[in-house]
Amino acid sequence: MLAAYDFEANIKNVLALGAMPILAEIRPDDAQLDVSRLADIESPRIKAVLVSHLHGGIVNMPALRELADRRGWGILEDVCQSPGAWVYGKRAGTWGDVGVMSFGGSKLLTAGRGGAIFSARDDVMQRIRLHVERGNDLSPLSEIQSALLLPQLSKLDERNSVRAKNALRLAERLGSVAGLTPFPHPKLDIPRPTQPVHYKLAAWYDRDAFEGLRRETFAVAMRAEGISFWPGFRGLHRTHSNRRFRSFGPLSNADRADEQLLVLHHPVLLGSESEIELIAEAAATIRRFAAAIRDAVPPTAYDELGR
Secondary structure, eight states: OEESSSOHHHHHHHHHTTOOOEEEOBOTTTOOBOHHHHTTOOOTTOOEEEEEOOTTOOOOHHHHHHHHHHHTOEEEEEOTTOTTOEETTEETTSSSSEEEEEOBTTSSSOSBSOEEEEOSOHHHHHHHHHHHTTTTSSSOOOHHHHHHHHHHHHHHHHHHHHHHHHHHHHHHHHTTSTTEEEOOOOOSSSOSSOBOOOSEEEEEEOGGGGTTOOHHHHHHHHHHTTOOEEEOOOOHHHHSOGGGOEESSOOHHHHHHHHHEEEEEGGGGGSOHHHHHHHHHHHHHHHHTHHHHHHHSOTTHHHHHTO
16 A cells, blocks of 8 residues: 555566555645545455655654554655655654665655665564575665765764755745645754755645646746756656556545645755745746746647646
8 A cells, every 4th residue: 555646666666566556535735645545445365564754754654554563554654755754753754664775866855776674673674685595686785886975874863854944944935936735844943853854845736726737837937047946746646557456445645645745845945045046936937937938838839747
């Protein structure tokens, strides 16, 4: 089982195992897996929950851990977007039976490729060792690439803190632009029970507030200003045949995420306060000229924009 709004590879990995994915609803405020909805799902065929912390959001892992233990579900915790995050007093990835981290080219910890799997369960680690034979034959990561991660790891908490403060500052500024609603962020002056990590910063986009300007066009306009805004993931239930997944009840919040989420890539979140202000000013300017931008884009251009 996994959220209906998630990275596409997660559902593909489930399908590759010959299993049937169950897509679950997400929260309406921050598009994370809605753990409260899982209590109504009962099936002896469910074996595990694959859960991701996305776009600076945090899943309610204490509630999920309690429910999973009661139902006999395993938890695979995807922290590819959130290395170093604090989730209810514990590091992201340590709530699950298995944690997964990516070192891909654009990640907060990057070696250009590869990743890491970690677990406190000896049986899980033994199965992983047997599967990959001699450590990294299946998924090679050179010693030089591994060494590149060490200085990044030593600076991870510091950089995450800078990104979190700038994300909060930018969220407050973007929140003043009608039609943009950033994800809610926890306060940063509390002693680390929860501190999200921002590989992406997300906001809900209201097309009507932008004179009918499509989300994809808004993102293109922001990129023309040198700011890396993109539409969010596609809803998994909208990109896969109904025969390839199951769901319990409607997925209306996931539908909304598919249509309305925008994400900002992380490098700008290490910038100065003045650079953060420029991002908000660019969004406000595009809103002011939204009608003109909308009318200047020919209908055929939307094929190239992806929607």
